[in-house]
Amino acid sequence: xxxxxxxxxxxxxxxxxxxxxxxxxxxxxxxxxxxxxxxxxxxxxxxxxxxxxxxxxxxxxxxxxxxxxxxxxxxxxxxxxxxxxxxxxxxxxxxxxxxxxxxxxxxxxxxxxxxxxxxxxxxxxxxxxxxxxxxxxxxxxxxxxxxxxxxxxxxxxxxxxxxxxxxxxxxxxxxxxxxxxxxxxxxxxxxxxxxxxxxxxxxxxxxxxxxxxxxxxxxxxxxxxxxxxxxxxxxxxxxxxxxx
Numbered sequence: 689x690x691x692x693x694x695x696x697x698x699x700x701x702x703x704x705x706x707x708x709x710x711x712x713x714x715x716x717x718x719x720x721x722x723x724x725x726x727x728x729x730x731x732x733x734x735x736x737x738x739x740x741x742x743x744x745x746x747x748x749x750x751x752x753x754x755x756x757x758x759x760x761x762x763x764x765x766x767x768x769x770x771x772x773x774x775x776x777x778x779x780x781x782x783x784x785x786x787x788x789x790x791x792x793x794x795x796x797x798x799x800x801x802x803x804x805x806x807x808x809x810x811x812x813x814x815x816x817x818x819x820x821x822x823x824x825x826x827x828x829x830x831x832x833x834x835x836x837x838x839x840x841x842x843x844x845x846x847x848x849x850x851x852x853x854x855x856x857x858x859x860x861x862x863x864x865x866x867x868x869x870x871x872x873x874x875x876x877x878x879x880x881x882x883x884x885x886x887x888x889x890x891x892x893x894x895x896x897x898x899x900x901x902x903x904x905x906x907x908x909x910x911x912x913x914x915x916x917x918x919x920x921x922x923x924x925x926x927x928x929x930x931x932x
Contacts (some may be wrong), residue, residue: 689701689702689703689707689764690703692755693754694744694748695744695747695748696821700738701737701756702737702799703759703760703762704848705747705762705765705768705851707766708737709847709849709851710814710815710848710849710850710854711847711848713736713854714812714814715812716733716737716814717812719742720733721734721736729746730757731824732900733763734756737760738756738760767851767852767855768852768856769856769859771860772853772856775822775853775857777849778848781824781825782822782824783822783823783825784823787911791835794834794835795820795834796903796914798816798820798834798839799813799816799817799820799821802816802817802820803817813818814847814854814858816839816840816843817858818846818849818858819842819843819845819846819856822842822857824837863914917925
């Protein structure tokens with residue numbers, strides 16, 4: 689990190705990718721989407737990484753802007769990319785190398801909900817996705833379930849993850865999704881996949897019928913099952929469209 693002064697105010701600027709946090713990168717992405725002039729998008733990077741208001745940067749002298757960009761010249765290099773399955777953060781050790789097939793169903797539901805809550809923006813949902821995927825080991829040696837901790841609190845903590853860690857965790861996440869999708873398509877014809885989907889739907893719908901007329905305690909279960917039906921149908925439509 690390097691301290692600089694601009695217009696009489698002091699700012700601390702990262703000098704390496706490892707000093708950029710996931711929270712800062714989310715702000716940069718958000719600001720860049722609002723800027724229509726391509727040349728001005730670079731100001732979003734300085735603003736997000738150094739917490740300098742964009743309006744302040746617009747009023748800065750050219751010589752000062754040049755010095756600032758010299759400090760963050762590391763952005764011209766690609767982010768180090770190495771798929772990781774475990775890491776240390778804030779004195780805790782996390783594991784994220786679970787096979788998607790072995791993940792709990794509630795993890796899938798929680799990830800889907802996180803993405804929907806962020807209007808389909810997977811990057812903005814990344815702190816929550818990582819909070820769901822990355823587990824600590826319990827005293828008995830097994831990995832946590834999301835019932836064992838506060839997802840929102842962990843997601844807030846993960847906003848401060850170094851971008852180098854967050855990026856490589858996202859590489860693992862997307863690689864796993866792609867690998868699982870390719871594996872499923874490799875061994876299944878569209879007809880077979882449709883049959884599997886129909887059996888899944890029938891099973892869930894039968895369960896819903898058994899719950900009809902039950903009391904208050906089953907409403908949550910019915911809601912989850914109906915969500916599962918939408919989840920199956922949505923993923924089938926995506927898959928079916930991709931193989932036409």
